[in-house]
Amino acid sequence: MESSKVIHAIYTDDDILMAAVKDVRVAKYHIDEVYTPFPVHGLDKAMGLAPTRLAITAFIYGCIGLTVATLMMNFIMIEDWPQDIGGKPSFSYLENLPAFVPIMFELTVFFAAHLMVITFYLRSRIWPFKDAENPDPRTTDDHFLMEISVDNNNEYAITELLKTTGAVEINLVDKAH
Amino acid sequence: MYTLSNKLRTFSFALIILGFIGVVYGFMSSHKSLDEVKTMLATEAAHHEGGGHEVAQATHADDTHEVHGEAPAHGENAHAHAEADAHDAHGDAHAEHVQHQIANRPWSALYVAAFFFMMIALGVLAFYAIQIAAQAGWSPVLFRVMEGITAYLLPGAVIVLLIAVASGTIGHYNIFVWMDPEVVAHDKLIQGKAGWLNIGWFAVRGLVFIAGWSAYRYFSRKFSLAQDNADDNSNFKKNFRISAGFLVFFIYTESIMSWDWIMSVDPHWFSTLFGWYVFASMFVSGITVIALITIYLKSKGYLELVNDSHIHDLAKFMFGISVFWTYLWFSQFMLIWYSNIPEEVTYFITRIEDYNLPFFGMVVLNFLFPLLILMNSDYKRIPWFIVMAGVVILFGHYIDIFNMIMPATVGDRWSIGIPEISSILLFAGLFIFVVFTALTKAPLHAKRNPLMKESEHFHY
Numbered sequence A: 001m002e003s004s005k006v007i008h009a010i011y012t013d014d015d016i017l018m019a020a021v022k023d024v025r026v027a028k029y030h031i032d033e034v035y036t037p038f039p040v041h042g043l044d045k046a047m048g049l050a051p052t053r054l055a056i057t058a059f060i061y062g063c064i065g066l067t068v069a070t071l072m073m074n075f076i077m078i079e080d081w082p083q084d085i086g087g088k089p090s091f092s093y094l095e096n097l098p099a100f101v102p103i104m105f106e107l108t109v110f111f112a113a114h115l116m117v118i119t120f121y122l123r124s125r126i127w128p129f130k131d132a133e134n135p136d137p138r139t140t141d142d143h144f145l146m147e148i149s150v151d152n153n154n155e156y157a158i159t160e161l162l163k164t165t166g167a168v169e170i171n172l173v174d175k176a177h
Numbered sequence B: 001m002y003t004l005s006n007k008l009r010t011f012s013f014a015l016i017i018l019g020f021i022g023v024v025y026g027f028m029s030s031h032k033s034l035d036e037v038k039t040m041l042a043t044e045a046a047h048h049e050g051g052g053h054e055v056a057q058a059t060h061a062d063d064t065h066e067v068h069g070e071a072p073a074h075g076e077n078a079h080a081h082a083e084a085d086a087h088d089a090h091g092d093a094h095a096e097h098v099q100h101q102i103a104n105r106p107w108s109a110l111y112v113a114a115f116f117f118m119m120i121a122l123g124v125l126a127f128y129a130i131q132i133a134a135q136a137g138w139s140p141v142l143f144r145v146m147e148g149i150t151a152y153l154l155p156g157a158v159i160v161l162l163i164a165v166a167s168g169t170i171g172h173y174n175i176f177v178w179m180d181p182e183v184v185a186h187d188k189l190i191q192g193k194a195g196w197l198n199i200g201w202f203a204v205r206g207l208v209f210i211a212g213w214s215a216y217r218y219f220s221r222k223f224s225l226a227q228d229n230a231d232d233n234s235n236f237k238k239n240f241r242i243s244a245g246f247l248v249f250f251i252y253t254e255s256i257m258s259w260d261w262i263m264s265v266d267p268h269w270f271s272t273l274f275g276w277y278v279f280a281s282m283f284v285s286g287i288t289v290i291a292l293i294t295i296y297l298k299s300k301g302y303l304e305l306v307n308d309s310h311i312h313d314l315a316k317f318m319f320g321i322s323v324f325w326t327y328l329w330f331s332q333f334m335l336i337w338y339s340n341i342p343e344e345v346t347y348f349i350t351r352i353e354d355y356n357l358p359f360f361g362m363v364v365l366n367f368l369f370p371l372l373i374l375m376n377s378d379y380k381r382i383p384w385f386i387v388m389a390g391v392v393i394l395f396g397h398y399i400d401i402f403n404m405i406m407p408a409t410v411g412d413r414w415s416i417g418i419p420e421i422s423s424i425l426l427f428a429g430l431f432i433f434v435v436f437t438a439l440t441k442a443p444l445h446a447k448r449n450p451l452m453k454e455s456e457h458f459h460y
Helices: A014-026 A043-047 A056-081 A097-123 A156-164 B004-026 B036-045 B052-067 B073-085 B092-134 B140-150 B154-171 B181-185 B187-191 B199-228 B234-266 B274-299 B308-339 B343-356 B358-375 B383-409 B419-441 B450-454
Strands: A001-011 A031-035 A144-149 A168-177
Touching: A001 A014, A014 A031, A014 A043, A014 A144, A014 A156, A031 A043, A043 A097, A043 B419, A056 A097, A097 B308, A156 A168, A156 B199, A156 B274, B004 B092, B004 B181, B004 B199, B004 B419, B052 B308, B092 B140, B092 B154, B092 B234, B092 B383, B140 B199, B140 B274, B140 B308, B140 B419, B140 B450, B154 B199, B154 B234, B181 B187, B234 B274, B234 B383, B274 B308, B274 B383, B308 B343, B308 B358, B308 B383, B343 B358, B343 B383, B358 B383
Parallel strands: none
Antiparallel strands: A001 A144, A001 A168, A031 A144
């Protein structure tokens, strides 16, 4: 198993971290990952991550939910066992549509929300009982950690750069693959 | 400082003059003699044999006999229908009824357009007060635009109230049937509401609303301008306090205003969420106009501190409040549709039968179109997309007000023709002139607002 070296730079403030991320990007070093105790607004853009496609999946899931609700209500209330509710015996989905709209709305939201969360978990490779990937437990409290991959023995140059960005700790770590 | 270009001034005057001519023509051509109406009805009956008019007649008769057992059915058709029952559905009474509806049309058209432009200013005033009371950090760069739009509130609201009162004094009860003593004398339900629905008290209430809104607008603007050259934040704090107070005043008066100025055109009908429903309409129209005027001023090189994140936020509000409007529209509709109580459901029966296209068309304009156009995050920062969505939203909410007033006053005699379009032009011209003149009165940048720094650097 090959091992690669990474540098862990630790920061104690999100604004300093943001500035550091921008500096490192300008110097064209590769940031593997940034671990933060809370979501830092704008960090994804600063890191140059591709925009999320989660919104598109949410739209698709919402459409699926709407379809499921329509088919379900049509089967339950119209085809299988038509019911007389509020003096509205009807064998037509369209004529009873107002009564079904809340259910159609709720299932649209339900499908979009739940499937979007599940997609997010899958995409982030999170599942129950998984060991944390987090390299330093302090990033769950009040520290920010930037992981930069080292290649061509440039760890010295990177370390020098990071020192100027306000890192409180800089560690060279062997990362087993 | 913004200066009103001659082109825009001429344009607004042209709209006013064009609209005025059309409105006058609408009033002149709305006086039909009874014989003329009878001839017209006869031609219509001959033209659509068993078609449109006959069907409309049949449903009218059905309405009165089946849906509501009581004689003076819904307010809109109260006297005429009551009489129509007594005689024959096709007799003189019906012709008189149609004659009255035709006479009502220019009044209603004028009233709908006046209310529509007034509610834009009122919606913006509420939005502005919310921004200040919430101490929103993103919006101070837009404050002067909002203050400019709310300048139309005082003239606009006075005009609405004048038209309403005039319709019951110099007119022939052309908008509100409860103003007609003849109708009230034969209508037990309106008699029961006469303590609230009488012209004197109606006018006093209207004046109280207008005084309250205008007072807030006056002081808020004053503090906002004073803050520009202040050394401390005392004006800002005063503005915060009166804005919070105004919002309490507003939500009560807006609700009562919507019952008075709109819901009472159908004096038998009532809906408990009507105030919210009208509020949603005015809020989304107001925000849309803020966005449109901001984009216009930006295209002329003003408001250089407004960036596309501000536009994005306005578009988010347009999107969100459009959905909110739909929620209320549907909530009102579904509960009444489901419970199917005659005195309530008649409201929607009229709209679905006689106003099918505008009634359902506005859901497409006000919900489906903005939903699909503004859903994508990137589209919310493209000016021409917002302008396109905005124009459709404004048209849709004009239709919304149209649907609230017209069925009660002109019944199935509606159309969107010279009286309606001229009224829109007249008030659009007045609105543009008042708003853009107000914009020239102060710098477009509220430089000393303590939240201005945050607003300038706002980015999403």
